[in-house]
Amino acid sequence: MKILIAEDETVSRRLLQNTLVKWGYEVVVCRDGQEAWEGLQTQDAPQLAILDWMMPKMDGLLVCKEIRKQSAEPYVYILLLTSKSQKEDLITGLEAGADDYLTKPFDAPELKAKLRAGMRILDLQTELINAREALRVQATQDPLTGLWNRGAILEALRREIARAKRERNSVAVVMADLDHFKRINDSYGHLAGDAALRQVADRMRSSIRPYDAIGRYGGEEFLILLPGCNIPGAATVAERLMTSIAGQPVDLAGEKLLITCSLGVASNSEAPEADADWLIRAADAALYQAKSAGRDRVEFALKEMEGKGRE
Ligand SMILES: [Mg+2]
Numbered sequence: 001m002k003i004l005i006a007e008d009e010t011v012s013r014r015l016l017q018n019t020l021v022k023w024g025y026e027v028v029v030c031r032d033g034q035e036a037w038e039g040l041q042t043q044d045a046p047q048l049a050i051l052d053w054m055m056p057k058m059d060g061l062l063v064c065k066e067i068r069k070q071s072a073e074p075y076v077y078i079l080l081l082t083s084k085s086q087k088e089d090l091i092t093g094l095e096a097g098a099d100d101y102l103t104k105p106f107d108a109p110e111l112k113a114k115l116r117a118g119m120r121i122l123d124l125q126t127e128l129i130n131a132r133e134a135l136r137v138q139a140t141q142d143p144l145t146g147l148w149n150r151g152a153i154l155e156a157l158r159r160e161i162a163r164a165k166r167e168r169n170s171v172a173v174v175m176a177d178l179d180h181f182k183r184i185n186d187s188y189g190h191l192a193g194d195a196a197l198r199q200v201a202d203r204m205r206s207s208i209r210p211y212d213a214i215g216r217y218g219g220e221e222f223l224i225l226l227p228g229c230n231i232p233g234a235a236t237v238a239e240r241l242m243t244s245i246a247g248q249p250v251d252l253a254g255e256k257l258l259i260t261c262s263l264g265v266a267s268n269s270e271a272p273e274a275d276a277d278w279l280i281r282a283a284d285a286a287l288y289q290a291k292s293a294g295r296d297r298v299e300f301a302l303k304e305m306e307g308k309g310r311e
Helices: 010-022 033-039 060-069 087-095 108-140 150-166 181-188 190-207 231-246 276-292
Strands: 002-006 026-030 048-052 077-082 100-103 171-178 213-216 221-227 250-252 255-257 261-267 298-300
Touching: 002 010, 002 033, 010 026, 026 033, 033 048, 033 060, 048 060, 048 108, 060 077, 060 087, 077 087, 077 108, 087 100, 100 108, 108 150, 150 171, 150 213, 150 221, 150 276, 171 190, 171 231, 171 276, 181 190, 181 255, 190 213, 190 221, 190 231, 190 250, 221 231, 231 261, 231 298, 261 276, 276 298
Parallel strands: 002 026, 002 048, 048 077, 077 100, 261 298
Antiparallel strands: 171 221, 171 261, 213 221, 250 255
């Protein structure tokens, strides 16, 4: 565990440093508040800091305040070191954002106990962040394929459209639906169907550009978001997606099965005022056309369709 200490008095600083090193901590030593502030900005900065109150350049209070102004993560646990022991001063220190304080000259067992308390808080903080991150993933990811779920991809589409309007840029969507997927479930069972969906999802994910997004829109239906694309640009990506799926058979427990898909493409380059609903309806209508024309193909939504979707 790394601890940053900032103390301008040499004797006190050495004593603190030696004590912490003896206890097995890795110590980053600073001689004033400015150094401490800079030390806490570095990558992989210590998350535990012991700051002297009275220091040249920046005092401990100011360092506390500046740190708390920043993002709360990763959290820095701050122990304020002070020779003042009046109650009002301590309140000022805690209000500035210090987590705890220690009066000088410090008492080693007390310091040890307070550091342990600090580490407990940091551990809890890490657990909370991990739990929140897991929840976020759960809330936005399709558990079967690892792609965005319907809510997340629609949210991304709305954001992308807003940005495209601001930057006078286009955005395209591709609606892709696997052909005759029900037959796979019926003949091979749902587990095989799931395996096929995962393989198809992996292939599509590797055929899009890094700034595109892909989500599972429904059972075997996928929505792909292509920022900066007009219809011809989106057509290239759609063809690539189609080939990535139909180009080689999927492997279902040793059995090879060829899966094709139908795709509908729409772009706001055809309709600059288009919102998310319009684009989805237009791509859906184009997909419907691809299905009726015999499947395993890409169709495009043109302006005159006015976004009429399948009913
Ligand atoms: Mg001092």
